[in-house]
Amino acid sequence: MNEDSQKTGPTRRAVLESGAAAGFFLATGLPAAGQQMPTARDHDDDAGTRIVDPVELTLNVNLRNYSVGVDPRTTLLDALRNHLDLTGSKKGCDHGQCGACTVLVNGQRINSCLTLAAMHDGDAITTIEGLAKGAALHPMQAAFIAHDGFQCGYCTPGQICSAVGMLQEAAAGWPSHVSETLSSPSVSLTDAEIRERMSGNICRCSAYPNIVAAIRDVAGEV
Template sequence: MPEDQLNQRAVHEPLAAAPHVPPQKVTLRINGALHDLMIEPRVTLLDALREVLELTGTKKGCDRGQCGACTVLVDGQRINACLTLAIMQEGRDIVTVEGLGEFGVPHPVQQAFTDCDGFQCGYCTPGQVCSAVALLGEVARGDASRLTQGDTLLAGELTDDEIRERMSGNLCRCGAYPNIVSAIRGVVERSAPGA
């Protein structure tokens, strides 16, 4: 069969419907609490958080893992919640921006973002804050980045360029980057030994 006839045939044939997948029980530990859910296995962690559990602090930006608005912490590591299935996170410790501080007692990173005006419209802020909290963990462990000289980040060597590199997965359309760097720098300096 000639190629042009193959292409026409493919265009006119209906697509097969995706098979029905029944909801499954999933238990997620989010912000220290267990949540038993009945969800389809193809539900992303982002949609489970926002649509099922109504934890709307985590934002849906690009829904493609490019903007970082949906950043949450899983076992202390930052991930894009839009790129992982909720069912894959069973048995892991998930922390959203709502789980970082307590009412009236914000997490130090949340407070620093407020003090340094590390946001404008605020849409990216939950993801930025979660990413910054993960950054603090990386710094405490001495994890190297692409810019680190050597295999370990030594105490006191976290430069503004290092902060920008480590936060590069989180985009801010308003351009609050200098204030975000200042907020993170302030938290790092206040948490340094002898501060």
């Protein structure tokens, strides 16, 4: 029996992995209380290679249920793009810094590259493809076109989804860093408020003035 097999406490690797996992789930949002996440199983194949079995999920995306089997480490962004062929949500930095992957989950905007698909089994997910009603564009989509709120367009799906979620947050009275009060029932969306609330969405073409104008138009603050 070697020295490693005599150790009874947690290994350094186990401690590091558990700490990283805890930090990830705290940063991206734990499942709701009582919600059971799908269980992942790993095992060795015949060649001795460690493999992870897929988990079966039902993702409700744009009012449609999709049954998918994915690696439990698959992000929501990769599940949307690679498994459901919904490529409107873009992969930019893949680190939650650019906002190109923003989608709405249960009405709230999130960075889909920072959360696991397995955490959203049964949640109501809305992507850029689900904002329009048939041939009728969502008012935010129409405003971005009217105000020329894009150039290359790569960040635009995330910008629009983020703007839709942001308007709901402002209507509910959620304050921002520049809000004058923390207890107002609603927020007046000044240019400063819009810029602060949209600061997580980067436009490398610098179409920010037109983006602000489009959001202000939809918010009725013109």
